[in-house]
Amino acid sequence: MGSLAKxxxxxxxxxxxxxxxVAIWEFTAxxxxxxxxxxxxxxKWPYFHDLVINIFQNIPVLFEQGSITFGKAAQGFIxxxxxxxxxxxxxxxxxxxxxxxxPYIISSQMIPVIGLAPIIFGILRDPDLSRIVTAxxxxxxxxxxxxxxxxxxxxxxxxxxxxxxxxxxxxxxxKFKIIAALPNLFSGMKIAAPLAVTASVVVELMxxxxxxxxxxxxxxxxxxxxxxxxxSVILICVFIGIAxxxxxxxxxxxxxxxxxxxxxxxxxT
Amino acid sequence: MDVKLEYxxxxxxxxxxxxxxxxxxxxxxxxxxxxxxxxxxxxxxxxLLGPSGCGKxxxxxxxxxxxxxxxxxISIEGxxxxxxxxxxxxxxxxxxxxxxxxxxxxxxxxxPLEIMGKSKRERSETALEMLELVGLSKFMKQYPRxxxxxxxxxxxxxxxxxxxxxxxxxxxxxxxxxxFTKEKLHLDLMEIKRKTKKxxxxxxxxIPEAVFLSDRIIVLSAHPGRIHSIFEINLGYDRKxxxxxxxxxxxxxxxxxxxxxxxxx
Numbered sequence: 010m011g012s013l014a015k016x017x018x019x020x021x022x023x024x025x026x027x028x029x030x031v032a033i034w035e036f037t038a039x040x041x042x043x044x045x046x047x048x049x050x051x052x053k054w055p056y057f058h059d060l061v062i063n064i065f066q067n068i069p070v071l072f073e074q075g076s077i078t079f080g081k082a083a084q085g086f087i088x089x090x091x092x093x094x095x096x097x098x099x100x101x102x103x104x105x106x107x108x109x110x111x112p113y114i115i116s117s118q119m120i121p122v123i124g125l126a127p128i129i130f131g132i133l134r135d136p137d138l139s140r141i142v143t144a145x146x147x148x149x150x151x152x153x154x155x156x157x158x159x160x161x162x163x164x165x166x167x168x169x170x171x172x173x174x175x176x177x178x179x180x181x182x183x184k185f186k187i188i189a190a191l192p193n194l195f196s197g198m199k200i201a202a203p204l205a206v207t208a209s210v211v212v213e214l215m216x217x218x219x220x221x222x223x224x225x226x227x228x229x230x231x232x233x234x235x236x237x238x239x240x241s242v243i244l245i246c247v248f249i250g251i252a253x254x255x256x257x258x259x260x261x262x263x264x265x266x267x268x269x270x271x272x273x274x275x276x277x278t
Numbered sequence: 279m280d281v282k283l284e285y286x287x288x289x290x291x292x293x294x295x296x297x298x299x300x301x302x303x304x305x306x307x308x309x310x311x312x313x314x315x316x317x318x319x320x321x322x323x324x325x326l327l328g329p330s331g332c333g334k335x336x337x338x339x340x341x342x343x344x345x346x347x348x349x350x351x352i353s354i355e356g357x358x359x360x361x362x363x364x365x366x367x368x369x370x371x372x373x374x375x376x377x378x379x380x381x382x383x384x385x386x387x388x389x390p391l392e393i394m395g396k397s398k399r400e401r402s403e404t405a406l407e408m409l410e411l412v413g414l415s416k417f418m419k420q421y422p423r424x425x426x427x428x429x430x431x432x433x434x435x436x437x438x439x440x441x442x443x444x445x446x447x448x449x450x451x452x453x454x455x456x457x458f459t460k461e462k463l464h465l466d467l468m469e470i471k472r473k474t475k476k477x478x479x480x481x482x483x484x485i486p487e488a489v490f491l492s493d494r495i496i497v498l499s500a501h502p503g504r505i506h507s508i509f510e511i512n513l514g515y516d517r518k519x520x521x522x523x524x525x526x527x528x529x530x531x532x533x534x535x536x537x538x539x540x541x542x543x
Contacts, residue, residue, distance in 0.1 A: 164374075164376070166376045169370070169372070170370060170376045171393075173342055173343075173344065173368055173370045174389075175363055175364045175365075175366055175393075180393055184389070185378070188378075189378075265380070267379050267421060267423075269379065269423045272423055
């Protein structure tokens with residue numbers, strides 16, 4: 010009962026915060042539009058309610074283009090996650106592979122997406138594939154690093170126990186190390202999920218026939234006339250990013266429901 | 279006339295001969311154990327007692343093939359520890375809870391059997407039997423996080439017993455528990471010893487615990503770890519809590535304690 014009240018309390022405070030933020034937004038817009046009278050206020054700081062109206066008016070196109078971007082990002086994310094897991098497993102299995110690959114893995118992340126996207130696009134010459142590959146490329150790094158940390162930060166006495174059972178090395182992974190590393194894997198995935206969406210959008214800005222990035226670009230061309238559309242697209246991007254993060258969060262709760270952190274409330278009451 | 283002795287020579291279960299263990303650090307070597315030799319007989323409870331840093335946990339890891347001795351030899355039932363480990367003849371219980379958080383109580387107990395490749399039915403039967411033995415049948419569906427420290431250690435004991443190893447190695451299994459739980463588990467261990475006839479090697483830094491549980495206490499001193507003295511504890515086979523009130527019990531404690539004062543200042 011205590012936890013339910015606490016949850017309600019949490020919900021109410023979140024709601025109040027959102028209302029407060031929207032109020033601040035509207036107030037700032039009003040200052041810029043009607044008090045200070047800055048030039049082209051619509052492009053710089055439109056009213057929030059105008060954006061909401063615009064989103065509702067354009068729901069079909071936003072949804073269509075948004076789901077294309079999300080779909081490509083999701084495909085890349087899945088491939089990147091699998092590749093990242095595989096890489097982490099190989100690196101945890103062999104120290105020499107780990108030390109050989111580490112510098113390359115780190116330097117791979119030194120290339121900014123904005124520079125990488127045209128290269129990948131130039132090589133693949135296919136907008137769909139480019140989006141998937143770029144999203145995957147961004148995903149694998151946090152997944153590998155976090156998963157590897159999980160595979161290595163294993164409780165030493167659990168490891169000794171498994172050794173005392175004469176556990177064959179593949180069972181050491183399937184029955185123990187991989188499961189113990191799942192919370193870390195999810196941490197990596199939570200970082201990667203919104204990044205994969207951003208990567209997909211960046212490729213679209215470079216030239217793709219469809220997707221939320223194209224919508225962003227075309228609304229930019231028309232300047233003030235499409236200002237609301239531009240801002241709406243940005244909000245949709247934020248929404249997709251948050252939604253993908255929350256999706257991973259829920260997945261983690263379902264797959265690793267055993268994590269003690271998920272049961273703390275019950276223990277305290 | 280020849281007198282035939284009715285005395286049966288006890289079987290040596292574990293034999294440690296002239297064992298040295300040196301840990302090589304970056305620029306210095308640490309001798310953890312020096313010239314350690316002793317035997318443990320079948321059905322015997324032997325405690326390795328000493329202050330932290332005396333190498334008692336290291337010794338346990340040498341006997342269970344988790345570490346290798348620098349020199350000397352160890353045999354378990356006449357073979358080397360590695361063979362015993364691969365034959366799954368070693369049951370180990372650690373101080374910290376080593377239960378797997380993602381498995382419930384029953385699944386934790388089944389894990390070693392699962393690794394051995396036993397059938398599902400066999401696993402389940404053994405697990406239920408072990409749960410009965412440690413009195414946790416009602417809790418088989420619970421997860422480790424839902425159990426108290428004492429219950430978790432009982433599950434760990436049940437899990438170690440599930441492979442039916444002839445020897446149990448216990449590394450300070452009760453030192454993280456409160457005094458009441460500890461005393462309860464001492465009695466549980468007595469009962470398990472009586473029912474399963476295991477040989478038990480018990481690492482501890484508590485003198486009363488060692489005296490209450492052991493047939494013999496091997497006292498180790500630190501820097502480097504070596505055997506200081508060995509005590510026979512003749513308090514009978516099946517010990518009741520009342521023993522803790524007797525003069526003999528206190529006398530043994532005083533005797534053992536004196537080892538630590540004569541050298542430690």
